[in-house]
Amino acid sequence: MTYTATEENYIKAIYHLQHVHEKVSTTLLSDEMNTRPASVTDMLKKLESKKIVHYQKYKGFSLTEQGNKTALNVVRKHRLWEYFLVNKLGFEWDEVHSMAEELEHISSNELTIRLDDFLGNPAFDPHGDPIPDHKGKIKIIKQESLAAAPLKKTITVSSVKNQSTEMLELLNHFKIGIGTKLKITRRFDFDESVEIKISTLPATIISKQVAQNVFCII
Amino acid sequence: MTYTATEENYIKAIYHLQHVHEKVSTTLLSDEMNTRPASVTDMLKKLESKKIVHYQKYKGFSLTEQGNKTALNVVRKHRLWEYFLVNKLGFEWDEVHSMAEELEHISSNELTIRLDDFLGNPAFDPHGDPIPDHKGKIKIIKQESLAAAPLKKTITVSSVKNQSTEMLELLNHFKIGIGTKLKITRRFDFDESVEIKISTLPATIISKQVAQNVFCII
DNA sequence: AATAAATTTTAGATTTGTCTAAATTTTTAA
DNA sequence: TTAAAAATTTAGACAAATCTAAAATTTATT
Numbered sequence: 001m002t003y004t005a006t007e008e009n010y011i012k013a014i015y016h017l018q019h020v021h022e023k024v025s026t027t028l029l030s031d032e033m034n035t036r037p038a039s040v041t042d043m044l045k046k047l048e049s050k051k052i053v054h055y056q057k058y059k060g061f062s063l064t065e066q067g068n069k070t071a072l073n074v075v076r077k078h079r080l081w082e083y084f085l086v087n088k089l090g091f092e093w094d095e096v097h098s099m100a101e102e103l104e105h106i107s108s109n110e111l112t113i114r115l116d117d118f119l120g121n122p123a124f125d126p127h128g129d130p131i132p133d134h135k136g137k138i139k140i141i142k143q144e145s146l147a148a149a150p151l152k153k154t155i156t157v158s159s160v161k162n163q164s165t166e167m168l169e170l171l172n173h174f175k176i177g178i179g180t181k182l183k184i185t186r187r188f189d190f191d192e193s194v195e196i197k198i199s200t201l202p203a204t205i206i207s208k209q210v211a212q213n214v215f216c217i218i
Numbered sequence: 219m220t221y222t223a224t225e226e227n228y229i230k231a232i233y234h235l236q237h238v239h240e241k242v243s244t245t246l247l248s249d250e251m252n253t254r255p256a257s258v259t260d261m262l263k264k265l266e267s268k269k270i271v272h273y274q275k276y277k278g279f280s281l282t283e284q285g286n287k288t289a290l291n292v293v294r295k296h297r298l299w300e301y302f303l304v305n306k307l308g309f310e311w312d313e314v315h316s317m318a319e320e321l322e323h324i325s326s327n328e329l330t331i332r333l334d335d336f337l338g339n340p341a342f343d344p345h346g347d348p349i350p351d352h353k354g355k356i357k358i359i360k361q362e363s364l365a366a367a368p369l370k371k372t373i374t375v376s377s378v379k380n381q382s383t384e385m386l387e388l389l390n391h392f393k394i395g396i397g398t399k400l401k402i403t404r405r406f407d408f409d410e411s412v413e414i415k416i417s418t419l420p421a422t423i424i425s426k427q428v429a430q431n432v433f434c435i436i
Numbered sequence: 437a438a439t440a441a442a443t444t445t446t447a448g449a450t451t452t453g454t455c456t457a458a459a460t461t462t463t464t465a466a
Numbered sequence: 467t468t469a470a471a472a473a474t475t476t477a478g479a480c481a482a483a484t485c486t487a488a489a490a491t492t493t494a495t496t
Contacts, residue, residue, distance in 0.1 A: 006483065026444055039484055041445055046482090058444060058491055089332040099326050106320050114307040224453065244474055257454055259475055264452090276461055276474060 001050070001066075005105040008074050009033065010043050011052060012104075014063055015071030023060065072136035073112075078104040079125035079132075080115050086126040087119070093126050094165040128159025128178045128215065144218055146194055146211035151184050155216040162213045174204060176214065219268070219284075223323040226292050227251065228261050229270060230322075232281055233289030241278065290354035291330075296322035297343035297350075298333050304344040305337070311344050312383040346377025346396045346433065362436055364412055364429035369402050373434040380431045392422060394432065 003011065013032045017024040026044070030037045041057075048055040052067040063071060081103040085096040113134060116122075123139045125131055130138045143158050157180040160167065171177065175198055185203055186195040192208040206214075221229065231250045235242040244262070248255045259275075266273040270285040281289060299321035303314040331352060334340075341357045343349055348356045361376055375398040378385065389395065393416055403421055404413040410426035424432075 004482080027442090035483090036485065037444060038446080038486080042483075085329070089329070089336055091328075091332070095328075099324065099329050102324050102326075103321075106317065108317050108320075110309075110313075111303070111307070111317050114309070118307055222452080245472090253453085254455065255474060256456080256476080260453075 001070075002107060003050075003052075003070065007043070007047065007050075007052075008070070008105055010047065011063070011067055011071045012074045012078075014053065014061075015068065015075065018063065024062070025060070069136055072132045072138075074104050076132040076134075076136070077106070077112055079129060080112065080119060080122075082125045082127070083119050083122050083131070084115065092168060094163060094168045096126070097163065124159070124178070126178070127163050128157075141217055143215040146184065146196070146206070146214045146216060147192065147208060149184055149216055149218060151187065153218060154181055154183055155218050156181050157214060158217045159215045160213055161215065167210075167213065170210060171214070174198075174206060175201060182216075219288075220325060221268075221270075221288065225261070225265065225268075225270075226288070226323055228258075228265065229281070229285055229289045230292045230296075232271065232279075233286065233293065236281065242280070243278070287354055290350045290356075292322050294350040294352075294354070295324070295330055297347060298330065298337060298340075300343045300345075301337050301340050301349070302333065310386060311381060312386045314344070315381065342377070342396070344396070345381050346375075359435055361433040364402065364414070364424070364432045364434060365410065365426060367402055367434055367436060369405065371436060372399055372401050373436050374399050375432060376435045377433045378431055379433065385428075385431065388428060389432070392416075392424060393419060400434075
């Protein structure tokens with residue numbers, strides 16, 4: 001089965017929302033897709049006829065097995081291309097999203113497999129998000145945000161939730177990147193800011209907002 | 219200005235036809251695009267309104283300066299991706315066309331520039347076709363088909379017109395590739411077949427059909 | 437539990453790229 | 467040079483993905 005780019009975008013959006021929200025509603029999905037609820041209803045009917053979603057009108061919808069597999073394949077392609085753009089073409093994190101949004105719809109499976117091999121079968125993309133393998137399998141790692149991680153243990157930054165230019169700018173300033181080892185030396189109750197220490201650099205303080213977006217392996 | 223993938227495909231098709239045919243007609247273009255003449259007329263009106271073609275109904279059409287530039291950019295992307303697929307991902311010649319047909323519509327200019335750099339700014343794609351540079355400039359080389367090249371001179375294979383699997387199979391058998399140096403040792407009048415000699419390999423005979431498709435630098 | 441509010445769906449329209457069939461124009465050839 | 471043939475364009479229709487406005491259903495509130 002092949003799907004249009006639009007269908008794939010809907011499938012991916014449902015997949016993502018299912019991982020963040022208890023229940024995915026028509027309105028929520030229309031927000032995510034920047035369309036109107038009526039358009040979502042139309043698409044749901046189409047995706048139901050293609051056995052991508054279970055759908056009962058007025059009741060709700062969810063991805064079928066087939067839908068999930070398709071979503072994972074799109075996510076896989078997106079993240080492999082992001083990896084390529086950053087690690088082979090030298091783009092920064094915050095520049096690659098829209099390009100990967102286009103590249104993820106290139107259809108050839110063989111291309112995906114060869115790209116994966118060319119890149120050395122990476123398990124994580126430049127933001128630290130896991131890349132599903134060709135069977136859709138994802139490496140799960142236990143992560144904790146810096147806002148919740150324990151004090152005085154050496155921990156490794158593993159992913160960053162917010163992928164904006166502004167966030168990248170800040171993290172570059174702090175010399176924080178994926179793989180950076182650091183220690184949380186203090187937490188301040190007043191604003192829940194966090195003092196961190198990276199190797200021999202002087203300790204610095206990051207805001208709660210930043211800490212909540214940076215995840216690490218304990 | 220940005221164009222839809224379909225528009226780009228029409229633009230590219232007009233560009234190619236203009237280089238092969240004296241006059242590009244609606245029917246010719248509809249053949250090339252696998253559509254009906256009526257569809258071509260519709261698209262020509264659209265492209266005219268976007269100043270991509272000069273168009274006078276019943277009289278004919280041709281690319282504008284702008285149209286030519288756009289065509290060259292699409293060709294550039296197509297050939298850069300083909301180069302990538304063959305030289306980085308290890309695909310064969312005959313496998314890459316349909317993938318490149320999709321990849322050529324990825325919009326980012328910056329991506330094209332970086333891909334070009336990553337590949338080492340190649341001037342020719344895996345079939346020997348020239349890759350326009352970022353200004354649209356093409357390296358022109360004087361080429362002659364093996365059917366027309368002079369006898370007893372060492373010549374270098376520079377491009378192959380027919381890019382089918384069958385042609386690749388045959389050329390692989392003969393150990394002919396882009397860059398191969400060879401000598402034409404004889405021509406047979408009966409069927410216009412050509413005897414060639416590649417370094418120390420025993421001489422072999424290739425048919426007129428093959429010879430007409432293989433081009434070389436004298 | 438009834439009604440108001442919110443959500444979702446339907447109905448009907450629009451745009452893009454395509455089609456077929458008919459009309460128009462150009463070209464060819466008698 | 468005019469009639470027939472070929473090429474091109476117009477008219478009207480369709481599928482995909484969207485929209486707005488109205489109707490239907492569910493949820494929340496009094």
